[in-house]
Amino acid sequence: MKVLVFAEQREGEFRKAALEACGAGRRLAEGGELVGVVIGRGASAAAPKLAAYGPDRILTVEHPQLELYSTEGYTTALEAAIKQEQPDAVLIAGTATGRDLGPRLGARLGVPVLADVINLSWNEGKLAAVRPIYAGKLHLSVRSQAQPGVATTRPKAFPAGAPDPGRQAQISPLEVELAPDAIRARVTQMHSEAEGTIELTEADIVVSGGRGLKSHENFKLLEELARTLGAAVGASRAAVDSGWRTHGDQVGQTGKVVSPTLYIACGISGAIQHLAGMTSSKVIVAINKDPEAPIFKIADYGIVGDVFEVVPALTEAIKAMK
Amino acid sequence: MSEPVAPADDKLKETIEDKLYLVKYKPDKQSHIEVIQEVFKADKLKVVLYICPAKVYTLNEETGECLVNHENCLECGTCAIAAPEYVKWRYPRGGFGVQYKLG
Amino acid sequence: MSDSEKFDCLVVGAGPAGISAALALARAGIQVAVLERGEYPGAKNVMGGILFTTVLNKLLPEFWKQAPVERHVTQRRFSMLSRDGEVALDFRTGAYNEPPYNHTWTVLRSKFDRWFAEQAEAAGVMIVPGMMVSELLVENGKVVGVKTEPGGDELRSDVVISAEGVNSFLAEQVGLRRPHDPRHMAVAVKEVIALPASVIEDRFRISGDEGSAWEVFGQAVQGTFGSGFVYTNKDSISIGVGSTIHDMTRHRLNPNEVLEQFKRHPAIRPLVRGGETLEYAAHMIPEGGFTHLPRMVMDGLILTGDAAGLVNASHYHEGSNLAMASGLYAAETVVEAKRRGDFSAATLSQYANKLEHSFVLQDLRKFQRVSAYFNENPHTLRDYPDVMVRLLSDYFTVSEKPKAEIEKEVIRKFRSEIGVLNLVKDVFKIGRAMR
């Protein structure tokens, strides 16, 4: 089978989720060919780094109109790669960019897109996938009837695989034509969050706080623990609704869905809509004063106690360990 | 294809917390309950701390004030009858609050 | 709709009283809207689970063919719990298996009320869910409409029927009732516990669509003035407890803990074992009865159902049927008022007459002393179950002691622990209270 993966990069750095998509693509190709597509400023410079993650060939697309991501520009570039390669499947990492690009590409090609999948396979020669629906309350298995099968992969659902520095890939540029007015919606500015903050959906460790934190200021305790662990900070809906954190930090059904290796829930009781956003974490730790809190029902390890006491002690213990 | 099987669980609930977890709410940001803290503090019986079937009222042991988790309210109205001196309880605004599926 | 548009009648609350009233009004061609604070009719509505349906069957004949009712009750059981024992009266009959099924059904109110409201909607009632009536609009001592939240919009009508339920804030606003008394208001909590229909049928010795209703006194509620209940639905049971707020607070009891004690009692535990709690609910029941009824009408306003205190709190536990009856009478009254073009208290007081001449107030009058009796004689519910179980336990204890001697001992104990005179007095008093 031939699989094409869109490998998202920004300023020469590949997104972790893109490397995971490469890993998924490698397995899906089943010994067939895996083609990586790298688009945008710094694409050809970054391409060799991608070779270690499995592609046999890498196509790079650079164009003055493609310096920054745009839905229309990237769709046209990726469409050109697909027309040239005629793959059986196309994978796109389900980042904010990927979830924007995927549906546009599908509509352009006239094929459906299996969105936000956590498992991929072939079923009677067609691309099949498992995707969480109802915020993960159910898992839906689907099969695309179309050619190629297109899917966006959920971040952290697939292992990236260890890089193999010995792997070589054939890198070649791909020319695309873009009229000056082809891109109608353009990014004009980027507002980045503070340097060093880790994106929730990509973090290996997430430290989250809820109503038990009692105030905006007390989140400093979690930030310190997060710094020590190299973790991202999340929040429950209660904490966001109370104005202690911005909604971008919210983990849950109406916020972000995360699946880190370690999720530490501090002062979170575990409302069903919060659980929907984090139950796919590998290991869950709960710290809560109330031994009856539902969060303990799903946590692997629990400490019954005051977050204001336990969290600083945990920070110190981890510092000491390092 | 396997038969769908509902996830296993501890099924017969005992604590208020576990039971409230089964109840569906549409919480309003603005509270429909007001506690007159000075009267509450002066009251020795503090009946709302135990008579409420939904643990809406808890004691802040540091300040002696009554914490109100209005989101838990099952809207029976018992608190307002048991402690009218310091609980001002009304219905939540239309559309908000508890939403029984069985009743 | 223009701002000046006005309804003939506004009904506050889409429960049994409100929907019965609205349905009857719509059939009589009266333009009526129901304002319901829940996101859907039934969202806020709770009862133990037995619906008597004499009125419903008049409104919607053979309702059971479509309505989401659970089981018709063929078995009724009344018992007293001691700490670890039970004395029971158990009654069942096949006669209740024929239509109209003795007018006794178990229901889950959120499902039933939703359906009931749909029937009214189909008859032309406008039902507006998600709107809470925050106050009545009163002009020159006459109710002329309502104010709603959220939004603060006002809506006018010739007459308002309040079916707002037990808290009856609107009746209080216009001075039709005094503040609620914790001795006459019960708090009840219940759980709906899923069990396979076959398990329910085995445990309660029923089959098909038959249902069972248990009322349990004494230790069911820690000897307070109240009772526990267990009702069978199709594939779940409703189990709960309720007691007056006065008694609960006096004993520093938490309603859920009382329910848990009840569930753990050896006579009850086997009924719920292995079940799955589906929902937990709490509600109040107005138990003041005949002697504590509010004023029922004023210019432009009629009170119905729980808002009017229309609950028979005796062992019948009848509320919703009275609510439906009152809704129906309120509708008849409004139709007449509309014909006369007069919505004054004088015209609307026909409603009170209708209640007086029906089972509604006649039943409440009959049981008016029950509440007072138990409030004055708390020992009846607290001590008798224990003594009874102890005596019966002595009586049935197998030993080689001659039976005549056992009988003598039991009678002697009985005399010393209760006293013949006291028991006779209590039985007499209870009898009088029920007369």
Added chain:
Amino acid sequence: MNILVCVKHVPDTEAAVKIAADGKSIQTQDVNFVLNPYDEYAVEEALRLREARGGEVTLLSAGPEEAKKSLRTGLAMGADKAVHLVCAHRHDTLTLARALAAAAGQIPFDLILCGKQAVDDDEAQLGVMLAEALSLPSVSAIVKLEVLDGKAVARREVESGLEVVETSLPAVFTAQKGLNDPRYPSLKGIMMAKQKKIEEIACAQSDSQVEILDLAYPKSRSGGKIVGQGAAAVPELVRLLHEEAKVL
């Protein structure tokens, strides 16, 4: 400025979803359906734009008869018109986007708003696919929208920041939480909504390009152990995370 808002009637997010007997869909009895929460943001944004710039807000929803309930909710919030693309048939999202695009062709609009995703199937694809089907630019998951003459500036959320996107109009935007605080329908709004006529368009049947194979409950987590009480339990927790779970 005329605005078209696409909405969907979905099970309430708090609903306990259970698999139906066919094994491929959910039980809908006893489930409360609501206007998709992300669509509420879209409706609210449309109403605010109309209030600032005039014009009409038209709602468009595809689905079975019950979908009218969510259209009524949107009308009660203040939308001017509603169009119901009546289809009981299940479509894949691309087919649905094309059907909605065909319907949108009959409605004058300067801008289209959709929710970022429907909380039932969680695809987050319809708005962008609709844009492509209509050959319009799109900006997804926006948290801010400013409309200027002939163009719009939106902010969208991406990992680690916000992108400011400028686009020509007409365009399709999908609403993310944070865009606004949706209003609650007023009594007058609800009453007017009940009396408004909802225009119906028949939806052509077509086979879904996405076949459903199976629907299953995810593996449930079982509660683990309580390590201990208070700060004293921290050393043991760290040991367990390090040695047993191997995540530190």
